[in-house]
Amino acid sequence: MNPTNSSNSLMTVVWILVAFVLLVVGGLIIAEATPLVLPPAASAEAVQVDELFKILMALGGSIWLLVQGAVIYSVIRFRARPGDDSDGAAMHGNNTLEFVWTLIPSITVVILSIISFQVWVNITTAQDNPQVVEARGARFLWSFSYDIPGETQRVNSTVLHTWVGQPVVLHLETADVNHAFWVPSMRIKQDLLAGRRTEARFTPILAGEYPVVCAELCGSGHGDMHASIVVHEDEASFLDWFDDEAYIILNPPDDPVEGGELLMTAGGVAGLYACAGCHTLDALGWDAIVAPNLEGVADRAATRVPGMEVERYLLRSLFFPGEFLVPGYDNLMPQHQYQDPEEANYMPLDEALNIVAYLCTLSASGESACNVDMLPDMMTDMGMG
């Protein structure tokens, strides 16, 4: 080898090293952007996932810089100069180079697979003493249900409550189509599959309120199907909330109107009704737009079908929602069943009665627009109960 050649190949090695260092540094700088593109990590799992994300950002950033650099260098260095009609060098390949650029990616993906597997094992390992919450997706509402120790009733809520450091296991079921339970801040997502029960687990590490999002297309209100998780500072703070809720459930009001309101916000024997997933009702804080607004529904119910009483209209709408469709709305409401408690859309008649009693008070005057005492007779002549 003559001196010129060896100094050339030395220069090549130096350039390769310089390029390598630049790419690594560039990748590391890009990886620093990780916190900017992810929501705050609020669970123990999120911290580990983010570490992996950062590794991929560094690696991906280096590869991206390598390819962009090579293209930009080539288009400048190897552009055809004006008037040059000749061809490039007749170079068909280089076995060593091709071997290297097959081997390095192969090793890289093996390493990535191993690291990802480790993270996966860590974040899916069951923790001791989890808080078990039954979560249900129904178009277009999330509901969360808790055992009350020693009681048959349950606490139902549209907000998932837990506390810092408490491992949570969610049993996920759907009332209708597939949904996906996603908490961006916790980095967990699990589909709810019709006919199956699935599971998700996480351990919150930061107190606060975090959005829950439906990530699987479920119909017209999909984009509006969200809830939230409240992570309390400690168990005592959680219990403050829980005990209040349990007290209300265990001591239901006698008045049918108040009872109806409670059923619509805290659910009944079959869990939480999904009314809030589609309807608007300021009084209860509902703002969905898929179905008719319930504001003033008692007044409108009186005029919708000539000759039909308000209470009959509302009752029939609960069990036969397709019967009187409000113009401009599709028939999306689940058809409630009152006979079989195993049915997905079970609504016992006594609960229906209270709900109608409450709906009857949604009038401009605030007074009930119905004669609630008529309801049991009405049910009988509709062939119910």
Add this chain to the structure above:
Amino acid sequence: MATITATPGLGTRSAEGAAIRAADLLRWSLDHKIIGLQYMVSSLFFFIVGGTMAMLIRWELLTPALDLMADGTQYNALMTIHGSVMIFLWIIPMMAGFGNYLVPLMLGAKDMAFPWLNAFAFWLIPPAGVLMIGGWLVGPPEAGWTAYPPLSTLFSPDGQTMWAMSLHLLGVSSILGAINFVVTIRNMRPEGMTLWKMPLFVWAVLATAIIQVLATPFLTGGLTLLILDRTAGTSFFDPGSGGDVLLWQNVFWFYSHPAVYIMILPGFGMVSEVLSVHARKPVFGYRAIGLSSMSIALVGFTVWAHHMFTSLQPALRIPFMITSMIIAVPTGIKIFSWLGTIWGGKIRFTSAMLFALGFITLFVFGGIGGIFLAAVPIDIHLHDTYFVVGHFHFVLFGGSVFLIFSGIYHWFPKVTGRRMNERLGQLHFVTTYIGTFFTFVPQHIAGALGLPRRVAMYDPQFTNINTVISLAAFLLGISSLFFIYNILRSLSHGERVGGNPWRALTLEWATTSPPPPWNFRGDPVPFDDPYGYGSDESVAYLDAVERRFPAPEESDGA
């Protein structure tokens, strides 16, 4: 030697010495060139249809509330048809069009092996398009292009059945077309052209056709079950009667992941041609590119469940992560080989080359995003978010569509005898590149930050980023108008060219532009190495081709 010669058939054939006329495209024809153009022109039409829908989608998403659409159902229908049209009526048939037009020419053959089958496969597309769009009139499908039951079976209106029938026809079309390619490539190569001397585009079409023959029956089979569930009272996917919703997801993705390669592999073939010709340099690592197409086709069959990481049984997720990671290796080989191809070349910045180079820079971004999605713990967070939307648009728009554009600029002179306007091509490239980057990069970020896909209403914290995305998407819409205008204008005003305006070595250039009815006069002799640029022999060969098929002396009315 062509061992099978095409049967002289009935129907219109391209006329001697004249470009194919628009009226020819409306007739039954057995000429692979006319059929190829029929595919391309109809898919360009659907590109405009699907693109218009994309503009409406981005308009709706300018604000967090529903405003343009009457309700969420309308939005879901729009998004469903947009995706289905772009995949099944734009990219796949467009690639089939390139294959039909180019493969017989590249092989020095007179036509495809089965001209009747070829025509039949094309004519399934118009009724499929009518069914797809017509679904709107009877209650549009609203379950997304993935059509997961029970939303697609128990909830979506009758348009969903028409959607399924449409895809069923397109699936059959795709299978028939693919069988034709396999037989043609296997049997109709000229004497001296071994498998290892085939143009890389032909390699890519062969790999694609093998995938189509093996995978598409799963789509049509799955759709048959879906149609039965919707119309005949069966319950394959209805858990209420013993069915299983995951059955559909498995069958659907067993086709639809390989379909990703159906959409990109022909483009990989095209870019290998374009880079080599316009960099005036042999393809770097020819065998590695050909073999990587085949290994992508093969490994592509083992990765489908990575689309189901949030629904699949947890124990099965890791194996699919490993296969998905593996596919990065052959893809990486291709990218490095393309970089090796331009390295040391004499790069001509034609519009075709700009799109090919732009493709490399964009596709690598899409590929890196793919690694994020393959890693299960990260995919759990990113699954079904705008990160995924950004990712697949990067590889489909920055990938397949950039390559289609590149291919059109490259082969337009062959098809029409005229060049496309380079100035307009540059304008098209710059606007498309900027539009693509600023539409789909922010989508990745929005998704990682918490924006789910397929939503008409979203959290107001994403308003700004959605505005950026929409504005960039509108630029992308405008850029396509430059392209359409360029095509229409160049048809009558483009500079006239001879047989081989780019001085390329593959056989389609060794005939007139446009080629005669049976493609070649006499049996063409391929140059020994389809990418043998930079040698004296290739210069002599190209000079001879230029003398035999010279550019017209004067331009008529250009």
